[in-house]
Amino acid sequence: MDKIIQKLKNKSATLGVIGLGYVGLPLAVEKAKAGYKTIGFDVQESKVAMVNTGENYIGDVVNEDLKEIVSTGLLSATTDFSQVASADCVCICVPTPLDEYQQPDISYVEASARSIVPYMHKDMLIVLESTTYPGTTQELLAPILESSGLICGEEFFLAYSPERVDPGNLIYKTKNTPKVVGGITPKCTEVAATLYQSILEAPIHSVSSPAIAEMEKILENIYRNINIGLVNELAILSNKMGINFWEVIEAAKSKPYGFQAFYPGPGLGGHCIPLDPYYLSWKAREYGFHTSMIESSMMVNDRMPEYCAERASKILNRYKKAVNGSRILVLGVAYKQDIDDYRESPALRVIEELEQKGAEIVYFDPYVEKYRYRGKHKESEKELTAELIKSVELVVLTTAHTNIDYEFVQKHAVAVFDTKNAMKNVDKRDNIELL
Template identity: 60%
Template sequence: MLTTKEKGNQLAEKLIEKLNNKTAVIGVVGLGYVGLPLAVEKAKAGYNVIGFDVQESKVEEVNQGINYIGDVVDEELKELVANKKLKATTDYSFIKEVDAVAICVPTPLDIYKQPNTNYVESSAHDISDYIHDGMLVVLESTTYPGTTEELLKPILEQTGLTCGEDFFLAYSPERVDPGNKQFKTKNTPKVVGGVTKNCTKVAATMYGNVLESDIHQVSSPAVAEMEKIHENTFRNINIALANEMAVLCNKMGIDVWEVIDAAATKPYGFMPFYPGPGLGGHCIPIDPWYLTWKAREYNYHTKLIETSGEINNEMPHYVVSRIMEILNKTGKALNGSKILVLGVAYKKDIDDYRESPVLPILEKLDEGGADWTVVDPNVREFKYKNGSEYPHQVITEDLLENTDLVVIATDHSGFDYEEILLKSKVIFDTRNSYKNIEKNKKYYRL
């Protein structure tokens, strides 16, 4: 009779063999900005992939080969669906057919900036209903250190199966940068940390067969979880420094963009980060707060993280105060002024407006009585306040000429900047879109 260790080794080798010869069936729970690109890459690598999502609309679109994620190539999705390499379902009983499954669901914050792990827990329970010997479960959702072992592992082991012996569990953080033309899911290095060595080994094997990048193995899920938060906290803090510099430089009459460009000439010890109207997306504005919440368990106060969060969260208010200041110089008040906001996506050339700083800017413009219009060539429509939908609009000559102030909130490549500069009365540029133009009575930079 096999010992538990021998059984675990045997199951691991069996799964590794299936992963290497591409006979393993792979599941992806959550078909959003992380899950769908991952499912596509796994199917392109030769695996049969089943995508799971609670939203029937997403499932129907995937099964029709209709793409809704910017980083997925339309033709590739259609081909994979047509060749039956990828299918989607809302029926989680199909989990019993998969050999490995990745959890790619949201991990938002609640109103108290505490992690909301409901989606992760729900996914774990759905998987536990159909988990079987030799199965691999990988959490990819960004979360606080300890989630995999403290939350997922107990749920999965309630089935009577033992992690590392009967099934394998690991954490591998998603690294998705929407709109990045150089680094995508396929070629971005992957960090993997399993609960046991066999857990790490089988997870690393799966990603190694899917991605064209290095697979960096770490000693535990907690290290991988902390690594991901460290990445985004690093960016959060440095962006906060750039934003604070922008505020101070404006007061001192110094061009912060010229300052950063000058500093970037140093070949060591400096990495340029740039100011903007605030942070957006589902990672940088949110992830550091997971660590802040977890730190309380150890009676530690994350002062630097919280301060940077406050600075970045204040930027939409600062943008509106600058708008009021610029309007005053033209003899107008915010109340009743027509404001054209260019861009609602949280960064350049993407269609994602989750946590976009433009949304609180619009709310503050409302509070001030401004009459605003948003144009974003990448966003078909967006939900604003109370779930009301704001439809897609286009820039027209009449719109530019009859607007009191144009605010460049997102510097999409699709904007005709020459026409905007020519036809607008006044421009407030929060993204330094016109790098070679000096500030003047018509053009102001953040």
């Protein structure tokens, strides 16, 4: 342990990151900026090529930072996993999606671990950052890695440290977001904490086991899932009662304690919040336990795209238009404002629901030029013109991008269904309906 600790402290260690996506690339960049020689691993040759030419494809990475660390040789990328042998520390940052049965698909994590085994050496640190169910590090990774013949906690070190990437957040980035670390043994925790202390400008919170850290990550996102489910359900009820629920939230926010604002919307997006409850619900069944509150919120949130499509139909009906044959403009397909990430975006399901009802859908998103969803491709309109807005029977606003002129939209639209309250500052509201 002393050897790897010393190499981390004097920054002579070589660091590796497996998976160069929304989590892995920013982490690799921060490692290199901290002065470590860093190697990024990915199976996609296109990503590897872009990194090696200093070409950025992740919004939270500063273009100039990437170019500089690549040009100075601190960061390189490869598809050749044999280079893991030269790394002292390897962080696994690969996707953990759900399969067709809404069960955790940890095949990418397992494949990454198996790709490391042939190249493991003494005093090596391996950290899993991918979101997963409690027990993954201990039950899945440890046995795979120990098949190398090395003893965990003595000859190599293994820990879990959940990623906390929030795409588009202007305040908290990888560098300054506090980090939770839980190792298989106290030595594992100490080594992993030393790694992150040398990279980040944020507190490191050590916990007693990987399972604690894994459950902590699940708690973060289930907390949000449940509270968003609550406000979505109340938004549906408030609509039936003729109450502006957005105004209700603003009034509740005036209380200086005991209340945190969450907002309704067309559903949940991104990789974590919509998926994490399924990880825990799946694992809970192993113990004969049903996560009733979590599953209830999931049911509410999962139904929101369908509910939004139904509300859009009713709005068209009031204008004596059938949804079948109507031309509808969807504003925003990214899962949150001012980013280009459309993973699990509820807007895509809203579009799907409306198309199934016979609507002709066009969309505009200044960040997402095109997308692919369930085998279908769609391209954004090039410009948000008055002619485009006037050519549709309804505008459905599903992402609250801040670089859209919403007064311009209201002025030229027949009707607007605003599912994000993005048009809250528009004074003329006779053709705007809120979720």
